[in-house]
Amino acid sequence: MNPKIFLPLMMIATIIVPSIPKLVQAQTQTQTTRIGDLGTPQGITISGKVQSIVxxxxxxxxxxxxxxxxxxxxxxxxxxxxxxxxxxxxxxxGRAGEFDAFRITRADGSAIEIRSPEGPPPWAGGPNRAKPKK
Structure with a gap:
């Protein structure tokens, strides 16, 4: 094989191959995100203690x-x-820097469903506006 092609291919393989297990592991794990590490992806799960309520x-x-x-x-x-x-x-x-809840799970395992992660919240109008059953 031509050394001009072989050497760059080997360098790419050296970088990519060790990363594959990390990519597979990241896709198969579900983990809780620390509040200090929040970004913008959807479907984030955080846990903690309620400090104050309004x-x-x-x-x-x-x-x-x-x-x-x-x-x-x-x-x-x-x-x-x-x-x-x-x-x-x-x-x-959310855009305002708040964490918009889809679901809240208590320590006893009971869950409060707030809204679907798909589309805008139902209270914003549109086809998902039907109020949830209590």
Whole structure:
């Protein structure tokens, strides 16, 4: 084989091959994201302790940082969390810097479904507007 082609191919293989197990591992694992490491992807799961509550918004602290969690309007579904409660929240970072909740899971495993991760929230109007059953 031509050394001008072989050497660059070997350099690429040296970089790519060790990365493959890491890519496969990252795709097969589901893990909780630390609040201090939040970015913008959808379907993030965070866990922590409820620090304070105002309506359906609450501050969640996991020891690495705090974030305001928006669980939608109270008229849509009241979440009734308590200060000091340990919860796991699945959602996404919103444009306003708040974490928009799709689902809140309590320490006992019971879950509060807020909304689907698909499309805009149902309280914003549109085809998903039907109020959830209690």
């Amino acid at each position: 309506g359906n918004d609450f501050i969640l602290d996991d020891g690495s940082g705090q974030v305001i969690v928006d669980a939608g309007p109270r008229w849509w579904r009241e979440v009734n969390l308590k200060q000091g409660e340990q919860v796991t929240v699945t959602g996404e970072m």
